[in-house]
Amino acid sequence: MGVNALQEDVNGSRxxxxxxxxxxxxxxxxxxxxxxxxxxxxxGDGAEEITTKPPCKQVIGFKAAGIPDxxxxxxxPKGEHQVVPSPQLRQFSFNDLKTATxxxxxxSLLGEGGFGCVFxxxxxxxxxxxxxxxxxxxxxxxxxxxxxxxxxxxxxxxINFLGQFHHSNLVKLVGFCIExxxxxxxxxxxxxxxxxxxxxxxxxxxxxxxVRMKIALGAARGLGFLHGGKNGSKPVIYRDFKTSNVxxxxxxxxxxxxxxxxxxxxxxxxxxVSTRVMGTFGYAAPEYVMTGHLTTMSDVxxxxxxxxxxxxxxxxxxxxxxxxxxxxxxxSRSYLSDKKKLSRIMDARLDGHYSxxxxxxAGQLAYECLSRDPKMRPAMADVVERLEEIQNLKDxxxxxxxxxxxxxxxxxxxxxxxxxxxx
Ligand SMILES: Nc1ncnc2c1ncn2[C@@H]1O[C@H](COP(=O)(O)OP(=O)(O)OP(=O)(O)O)[C@@H](O)[C@H]1O
Ligand SMILES: [Mg+2]
Numbered sequence: 491m492g493v494n495a496l497q498e499d500v501n502g503s504r505x506x507x508x509x510x511x512x513x514x515x516x517x518x519x520x521x522x523x524x525x526x527x528x529x530x531x532x533x534g535d536g537a538e539e540i541t542t543k544p545p546c547k548q549v550i551g552f553k554a555a556g557i558p559d560x561x562x563x564x565x566x567p568k569g570e571h572q573v574v575p576s577p578q579l580r581q582f583s584f585n586d587l588k589t590a591t592x593x594x595x596x597x598s599l600l601g602e603g604g605f606g607c608v609f610x611x612x613x614x615x616x617x618x619x620x621x622x623x624x625x626x627x628x629x630x631x632x633x634x635x636x637x638x639x640x641x642x643x644x645x646x647x648x649i650n651f652l653g654q655f656h657h658s659n660l661v662k663l664v665g666f667c668i669e670x671x672x673x674x675x676x677x678x679x680x681x682x683x684x685x686x687x688x689x690x691x692x693x694x695x696x697x698x699x700x701v702r703m704k705i706a707l708g709a710a711r712g713l714g715f716l717h718g719g720k721n722g723s724k725p726v727i728y729r730d731f732k733t734s735n736v737x738x739x740x741x742x743x744x745x746x747x748x749x750x751x752x753x754x755x756x757x758x759x760x761x762x763v764s765t766r767v768m769g770t771f772g773y774a775a776p777e778y779v780m781t782g783h784l785t786t787m788s789d790v791x792x793x794x795x796x797x798x799x800x801x802x803x804x805x806x807x808x809x810x811x812x813x814x815x816x817x818x819x820x821x822s823r824s825y826l827s828d829k830k831k832l833s834r835i836m837d838a839r840l841d842g843h844y845s846x847x848x849x850x851x852a853g854q855l856a857y858e859c860l861s862r863d864p865k866m867r868p869a870m871a872d873v874v875e876r877l878e879e880i881q882n883l884k885d886x887x888x889x890x891x892x893x894x895x896x897x898x899x900x901x902x903x904x905x906x907x908x909x910x911x912x913x
Contacts, residue, residue: 576653611630649663708742727784775791822835842886
């Protein structure tokens with residue numbers, strides 16, 4: 491979820507979020523018009539904000555001053571900022587969710603982002619009541635951060651966008667809670683957490699090649715669905731595509747989460763939507779960062795960044811790398827476009843266990859998605875088709891220990907580790 495989303499067009503009703511006792515800062519997002527090539531600009535000069543994640547608090551709450559539709563537990567329709575929940579969404583009471591997460595216990599904490607903390611909980615299969623841990627429906631409960639800069643509008647966008655979409659590659663929103671000063675979202679629980687954790691968390695087992703390609707395809711299908719427009723309606727631009735927003739099911743099916751920044755695409759013959767620049771540094775398309783012109787091609791660029799991260803196992807921006815490698819996209823371009831050089835940037839943790847043809851095609855695809863000219867980028871429908879062709883190619887660069895999906899992938903990786911240790 492993006493910092494300062496609230497400011498975009500809810501200026502009149504901006505609220506002062508405050509936890510019981512402490513205020514939290516926002517998280518690492520951009521909201522600026524700075525060039526993507528200038529990662530160090532920011533903070534001081536009012537350009538992008540790159541901030542550290544806040545500590546998680548157990549008790550949540552904020553002052554809802556000025557929020558027009560926060561009237562007790564009643565949802566009051568009000569123009570653009572109203573909650574228009576789809577009938578399938580369940581409306582929870584705060585106490586239900588407090589009990590379901592065992593009072594937001596720290597050991598129920600799944601993670602935290604700019605929006606707030608995410609807790610694991612258990613609710614009635616079909617209702618809203620809390621149930622004993624391990625029974626009923628397992629959910630992820632996201633509690634709105636209580637700091638002053640972001641939240642309510644993204645919370646609404648999440649309900650209004652995600653509530654109406656149903657697709658196997660979009661995380662399912664189960665329901666929400668709006669009660670006094672509380673704002674929470676309840677999602678289906680994704681057993682394997684975020685792609686970010688699998689790719690970058692210290693100690694995580696490396697994902698096998700075919701699992702990476704399965705994830706890329708699932709995420710591409712999710713984006714393709716949004717861009718395709720629902721029943722012929724205008725496309726939706728997701729605007730915050732990145733590894734932490736790609737969540738993984740038990741079998742590594744990728745699902746997109748976090749629609750707080752999603753935007754309806756241009757209408758009629760308009761080529762773009764003009765908006766304040768928001769998103770996450772390292773993923774946002776350069777032309778969008780520079781002009782604020784948003785198109786579905788901005789998402790395609792972000793997809794290219796994630797595909798590149800899947801290939802290289804490297805973060806899109808990392809200042810601990812040598813200077814010329816800080817920005818993964820800029821550094822990788824010449825390798826992606828040259829089949830002979832591609833292997834030099836492939837994730838060393840794959841240990842050669844990847845399809846040569848598949849990696850070359852995926853490298854070329856990432857190269858095109860990352861084109862500086864948005865018109866040269868492929869549409870997500872093309873991306874999906876090309877990724878489908880890459881699945882299950884068997885021409886592995888290193889033929890020992892061909893890896894299979896899911897848990898087998900993990901076992902395969904164990905296999906490689908043991909083989910290395912004992913050889
Ligand atoms: N439905 C879910 N099931 C399981 N884990 C989840 C779920 N939703 C979120 N998480 C976990 O909580 C973490 C925080 O998610 P959140 O979306 O709040 O922040 P983020 O994506 O890391 O950052 P940002 O605020 O920029 O989106 C995720 O990285 C993931 O590990
Ligand atoms: Mg997220």
